Amino acid sequence: xxxxxxxIVSPPGEHDIIPQARAIQAHQPDEIVLxxxxxxxxxxxxxxxxxxxxxxxxxxxxxxxxxxxxxxxxPRTPPLGFIQRRGAESPHIVEIDVPVDDLFNVLQELELKYxxxxxxxxxLPGSKRVVTPVLLSKSLQNxxxxxxxxxxxxLRLHRDGKIQSESGPYVSLIDRxxxxxxxxxxxxxxxxxxxxxxMYSALLAAQSIEFRTSKDEEREATRKMSLEPRKLVDLPLxxxxxxxxxxxxxxxxxxxxxxxxxxxYQFEDVSWEVQTEEHDFKLGNDNxxxxxxxxxxxxxxxxxxxxxxxxxxxxxxxxxQQIQGLxxxxxxxxxxxxxxxxTAGKFLERCERLGVDIxxxxxxxxxxxxxxxxxxxxxxxxxxxxxxxxxxxxxAEVDVLTLGEFGVSMFDVxxxxxRVKEFTDAKSxxxxxxxxxIREEEKRWIVNSTSPFDHPKVIHMTRLAxxxxxxxxxxxxxxxxxxxxxxxxxxxxxxxxxxxxxxxNLQHKTGVDAxxxxxxxxxxxxxxxxxxxxSKKQKRMIQVVTENDTTEDAIHKIxxxxxxxxxxxxxxxxxxxxxxxRVISPEEKSRLFGSKKFTLAKAKxxxxxxxxxxxxxxxxxxxxxxRFKNTNTxxx
Amino acid sequence: xxxxxxxxQSEMLLLRAIFCHSWDSVIMFYADEKNLESFREKIVKCxxxxxxxxxxxxxxxxxxxxxxxxxxxxxDALNLDSIGxxxxxxxxxxxxxxxxxxxxxxLITLHKFETILTHDSDRGFFAIGNSHKExxxxxxxxxxxxxxxxxxIKSKTKEDDTNFISLASVDGKWETKSNYIxxxxxxxxxxxxxxxMVPTSGQRKKIVSDCxxxxxxxxxxxxxxxxxxxxxxxxxxxxxILRLEEEEE
Numbered sequence: 012x013x014x015x016x017x018x019i020v021s022p023p024g025e026h027d028i029i030p031q032a033r034a035i036q037a038h039q040p041d042e043i044v045l046x047x048x049x050x051x052x053x054x055x056x057x058x059x060x061x062x063x064x065x066x067x068x069x070x071x072x073x074x075x076x077x078x079x080x081x082x083x084x085x086p087r088t089p090p091l092g093f094i095q096r097r098g099a100e101s102p103h104i105v106e107i108d109v110p111v112d113d114l115f116n117v118l119q120e121l122e123l124k125y126x127x128x129x130x131x132x133x134x135l136p137g138s139k140r141v142v143t144p145v146l147l148s149k150s151l152q153n154x155x156x157x158x159x160x161x162x163x164x165x166l167r168l169h170r171d172g173k174i175q176s177e178s179g180p181y182v183s184l185i186d187r188x189x190x191x192x193x194x195x196x197x198x199x200x201x202x203x204x205x206x207x208x209x210m211y212s213a214l215l216a217a218q219s220i221e222f223r224t225s226k227d228e229e230r231e232a233t234r235k236m237s238l239e240p241r242k243l244v245d246l247p248l249x250x251x252x253x254x255x256x257x258x259x260x261x262x263x264x265x266x267x268x269x270x271x272x273x274x275x276y277q278f279e280d281v282s283w284e285v286q287t288e289e290h291d292f293k294l295g296n297d298n299x300x301x302x303x304x305x306x307x308x309x310x311x312x313x314x315x316x317x318x319x320x321x322x323x324x325x326x327x328x329x330x331x332q333q334i335q336g337l338x339x340x341x342x343x344x345x346x347x348x349x350x351x352x353x354t355a356g357k358f359l360e361r362c363e364r365l366g367v368d369i370x371x372x373x374x375x376x377x378x379x380x381x382x383x384x385x386x387x388x389x390x391x392x393x394x395x396x397x398x399x400x401x402x403x404x405x406x407a408e409v410d411v412l413t414l415g416e417f418g419v420s421m422f423d424v425x426x427x428x429x430r431v432k433e434f435t436d437a438k439s440x441x442x443x444x445x446x447x448x449i450r451e452e453e454k455r456w457i458v459n460s461t462s463p464f465d466h467p468k469v470i471h472m473t474r475l476a477x478x479x480x481x482x483x484x485x486x487x488x489x490x491x492x493x494x495x496x497x498x499x500x501x502x503x504x505x506x507x508x509x510x511x512x513x514x515x516n517l518q519h520k521t522g523v524d525a526x527x528x529x530x531x532x533x534x535x536x537x538x539x540x541x542x543x544x545x546s547k548k549q550k551r552m553i554q555v556v557t558e559n560d561t562t563e564d565a566i567h568k569i570x571x572x573x574x575x576x577x578x579x580x581x582x583x584x585x586x587x588x589x590x591x592x593r594v595i596s597p598e599e600k601s602r603l604f605g606s607k608k609f610t611l612a613k614a615k616x617x618x619x620x621x622x623x624x625x626x627x628x629x630x631x632x633x634x635x636x637x638r639f640k641n642t643n644t645x646x647x
Numbered sequence: 648x649x650x651x652x653x654x655x656q657s658e659m660l661l662l663r664a665i666f667c668h669s670w671d672s673v674i675m676f677y678a679d680e681k682n683l684e685s686f687r688e689k690i691v692k693c694x695x696x697x698x699x700x701x702x703x704x705x706x707x708x709x710x711x712x713x714x715x716x717x718x719x720x721x722x723d724a725l726n727l728d729s730i731g732x733x734x735x736x737x738x739x740x741x742x743x744x745x746x747x748x749x750x751x752x753x754l755i756t757l758h759k760f761e762t763i764l765t766h767d768s769d770r771g772f773f774a775i776g777n778s779h780k781e782x783x784x785x786x787x788x789x790x791x792x793x794x795x796x797x798x799x800i801k802s803k804t805k806e807d808d809t810n811f812i813s814l815a816s817v818d819g820k821w822e823t824k825s826n827y828i829x830x831x832x833x834x835x836x837x838x839x840x841x842x843x844m845v846p847t848s849g850q851r852k853k854i855v856s857d858c859x860x861x862x863x864x865x866x867x868x869x870x871x872x873x874x875x876x877x878x879x880x881x882x883x884x885x886x887x888i889l890r891l892e893e894e895e896e
Contacts, residue, residue, distance in 0.1 A: 135748070139744060139748050140765065140767060143744050143763055144763075146748065146751050146755050147755060147761065147776045148755055148756045158752070160719060162719070168753065170756055171756065172726070172753070173726065174722045416717035416719055
């Protein structure tokens with residue numbers, strides 16, 4: 012076999028090195044020629060220290076974080092490092108300084124130098140201005156021009172316009188983060204998910220509606236936040252109900268409730284203990300693995316998948332700052348509500364664990380001492396003991412991460428999303444750890460509830476089986492019920508439609524919004540055309556926003572007034588704005604929404620649950636969102 | 648002499664390439680018809696602002712390279728076997744270096760382009776390959792920049808007497824405004840926004856979303872943010888795009 016030489020343009024320093032690693036991995040060369048381009052008058056840059064270490068293997072790359080790991084034995088998922096062809100030696104790296112306008116000449120010289128070798132130049136993304144002369148088809152005669160791919164392998168771009176695909180390994184997601192300066196820990200990978208695949212599939216097939224119970228109502232009564240109206244008609248789909256457990260058993264599984272807060276599922280030869288509650292909060296952790304399993308089984312473009320990826324603080328100092336920030340935050344929560352277990356619990360547990368007394372007056376609390384004790388305690392633990400503390404040492408966590416033809420994609424798995432703010436909250440901009448190369452366009456939410464929001468980035472768990480095509484589907488956010496669940500809903504719906512009282516409470520009885528119910532059972536509703544829109548329009552008092560109202564209250568009052576006040580079938584934005592002005596004063600707008608004007612953009616942002624706003628400019632129309640209208644009719 | 652371009656994200660650079668010479672014809676490779684129409688309108692506006700004739704314009708569809716079409720799928724679709732050879736390129740024609748490197752290599756080899764028009768801030772527009780011709784480096788002013796993009800910049804005063812600068816579309820479809828903008832200037836073919844110190848995290852987040860909006864409206868390399876703290880710059884480079892549309896009640 013010919014000596015394989017790969018030439019690539021080298022980026023300056025530690026930034027943007029993933030494409031280079033991708034090309035090196037895809038080509039598996041014997042020799043790497045790093046062309047360090049520089050502009051006239053500037054000095055040639057140094058190559059990435061971590062890229063070099065990665066070429067030498069996993070250990071060398073991890074050792075670039077020795078300062079951190081000597082201080083604390085953090086749980087981590089090691090990178091694979093560069094994987095060489097079987098029988099070939101580790102590649103030799105050659106560095107050449109190249110003035111930007113000389114790249115073509117240098118490549119011609121290299122072409123001559125390596126005329127007896129298999130010489131390749133990978134054009135990589137970026138550096139377009141520098142690479143352009145090389146792209147002309149007449150430019151190089153004996154060089155393979157290639158473009159390496161995210162999913163592994165590369166395209167060979169022939170001079171006659173033909174493109175040939177060649178196989179090769181990909182750079183693991185894990186390596187990508189270590190290379191960009193972030194050590195990572197992943198709870199599960201494709202192999203560990205596959206081991207439980209049949210169980211996860213059976214759980215998804217068995218899931219049913221978690222109807223509201225009196226315990227839920229009690230629990231909500233203790234919460235500060237008011238109940239989201241959607242919470243009544245967008246119920247979770249999961250295993251926390253008898254129907255689901257029965258279904259799972261029928262599918263061949265077994266269920267054991269080991270404690271009030273944990274449940275163990277068994278299927279064939281595997282078992283899985285799931286924590287269902289913590290500090291009086293329901294958990295939906297099991298959804299992450301079920302979603303990851305669906306993607307693994309059905310998304311053909313995906314080559315690698317991880318669940319529960321923690322991005323760890325990369326240096327000792329950043330780790331200490333991270334822990335300090337968390338302790339301070341928990342202390343603030345404790346100070347606000349010292350008697351509430353779900354807000355003060357973490358802080359009290361920490362004090363107890365570290366043997367720090369809580370004095371009578373919060374201002375006397377030795378916070379610095381607690382931070383120091385926590386850092387000392389954590390650094391004394393073993394790697395396995397630290398597993399339960401990973402959440403305190405990470406700067407971000409992603410539920411499901413995949414690598415495939417479309418690059419790196421991330422999924423936030425939620426049981427349900429009831430507040431539209433989840434999609435628009437500005438804090439999303441900073442949730443990602445710095446330097447993490449995750450593109451916003453490849454960030455999506457997976458939900459598992461009866462009637463989710465129609466949002467371009469939302470995919471229903473039951474639709475993941477459609478593969479990546481689901482993102483183009485108009486139904487991507489719609490629940491696709493199993494036969495069992497459909498039949499259950501049909502029985503409740505039929506029964507409800509038979510009586511006036513039942514009709515009124517139909518959405519709450521089924522836990523599904525009216526629009527979704529109509530989609531499931533068009534025939535049933537055609538027989539009962541008056542439901543659920545309501546035949547009589549009642550006159551209602553407009554509730555004005557007062558100085559005691561929160562933003563949530565104001566949104567509800569404005570939304571409700573619009574639903575009741577706008578004309579059928581729709582109003583202009585001017586008409587809608589005049590209703591809004593009757594509900595909220597400029598002062599309250601300023602206090603709650605930051606400006607004395609409630610703009611169209613704000614209406615689109617905050618009132619999606621209540622109204623649909625379409626068209627642009629003077630043609631804007633506002634229509635009631637029937638989901639709210641029906642909920643409202645039934646609850647008021 | 649005809650100019651071929653891939654309709655990408657740096658529309659201002661494309662416009663400057665189109666108007667740096669009196670091309671016999673401008674041929675645009677596009678993947679999205681809506682973007683093509685909107686860009687065609689900008690060409691007309693630009694011609695008006697520069698008092699130049701609107702060039703003869705043609706277009707040719709190419710496969711998209713986005714969230715619905717991967718690089719492998721793009722390469723499969725943009726192949727000799729799958730694309731109709733309707734364009735005949737002659738040795739005087741030039742391909743502007745817009746789009747990705749993959750777009751360029753594929754189009755060069757498919758259509759046998761022998762010359763590429765490229766640009767840098769020192770030399771302006773110049774050809775490489777068959778020709779080494781240099782072209783005028785068309786300089787725009789703030790006025791023409793805003794006119795072409797149907798945008799306006801206004802200094803305003805809030806009711807509490809604080810001053811802020813608003814950068815918005817003339818039709819009111821979008822707006823960014825901040826009292827942390829010190830000044831906005833147009834030089835070196837870039838809209839330079841000079842920021843004052845931004846004191847709180849919440850305000851920095853708002854600035855990040857404004858910066859993303861501007862990137863979306865004007866292109867990646869047409870707006871430069873000056874004096875922002877490094878953590879905000881990182882977020883602007885890698886963070887998310889919040890789509891905002893403002894229209895006053």
